[in-house]
Amino acid sequence: xxxxxxxAGLKADTASPKSDKTIxxxxxxxxxxxxxxxxxxxxxxxEFADSDFEIEKAAQMSVGEIFExxxxxxxxxxxxxxxxxxxxxxxxxxxxxGGAFINDETxxxxxxxxxxxxxxxxxxxxxxxxxxxxxxxLLKNGDPEDILKKLLQERGPIYAEADIHIQSSDGPHxxxxxxxxxALEQRDLVNV
Numbered sequence: 001x002x003x004x005x006x007x008a009g010l011k012a013d014t015a016s017p018k019s020d021k022t023i024x025x026x027x028x029x030x031x032x033x034x035x036x037x038x039x040x041x042x043x044x045x046x047e048f049a050d051s052d053f054e055i056e057k058a059a060q061m062s063v064g065e066i067f068e069x070x071x072x073x074x075x076x077x078x079x080x081x082x083x084x085x086x087x088x089x090x091x092x093x094x095x096x097x098g099g100a101f102i103n104d105e106t107x108x109x110x111x112x113x114x115x116x117x118x119x120x121x122x123x124x125x126x127x128x129x130x131x132x133x134x135x136x137x138l139l140k141n142g143d144p145e146d147i148l149k150k151l152l153q154e155r156g157p158i159y160a161e162a163d164i165h166i167q168s169s170d171g172p173h174x175x176x177x178x179x180x181x182x183a184l185e186q187r188d189l190v191n192v
Contacts, residue, residue, distance in 0.1 A: 019190045024094045024110045026101035027119040030129035032168045037095035039177045047092040054082045080106045087113050102158055115189050118162035125170050
C-alpha cells in the first residue's frame with residue numbers, strides 16, 4: 001500500500017479537504033459505516049480503517065467466530081484495545097462496529113480524541129441491508145427486524161451523543177458522504 005492508498009486500496013484524493021482528527025463513524029449494523037467510510041476517506045485524502053476488519057486480523061478469526069467461541073464481553077474488550085490502537089495513529093476515517101460506541105470507555109475515548117459521526121438509518125433500511133449477508137452475530141438468535149428495532153431503541157440515545165448526526169438512506173452513498181463533508185465544513189472540522 002502506498003502512502004496515498006487507504007486500506008480499501010482506493011487512491012486518496014490529496015487535494016481534498018483534510019482533518020487533523022480521526023473521523024469515527026458510529027451507528028447500527030447496516031447503517032453504511034464501512035461503505036460510506038471508504039468513500040469519505042478517499043474524498044478527504046485520509047486512510048480508512050474498519051475496526052471489525054482489524055479485530056478479525058488481530059484475532060485471526062471472524063467476528064462471528066469470536067462471539068461464538070468467547071462471547072460478546074471478550075469481543076468488546078478486544079474491540080476497545082483495537083480502537084484505542086487505531087485512535088493512537090495518524091488521523092483517518094474509522095468505521096466501527098455497531099456496539100463500539102455503546103461501551104462507556106470506548107465512547108469516551110472516541111469523543112475526546114476524534115470527531116464522531118452517527119450514521120442513522122431507518123429500521124427498514126437496516127433490515128434490508130443486514131439481510132444481504134448472514135454474518136451478524138447479534139441477529140442470529142431471533143427475528144432480525146425485532147432485534148434491530150430493540151437495538152435502535154436502546155442505542156439511539158447513546159449514538160445521539162456523537163458530534164454529528166447524519167441520516168443514511170437507501171439512496172446513493174455519495175449523498176451521505178457529501179452530507180458528512182458539508183457538516184464537517186460547517187463546523188470548521190476540515191480544512192478546505
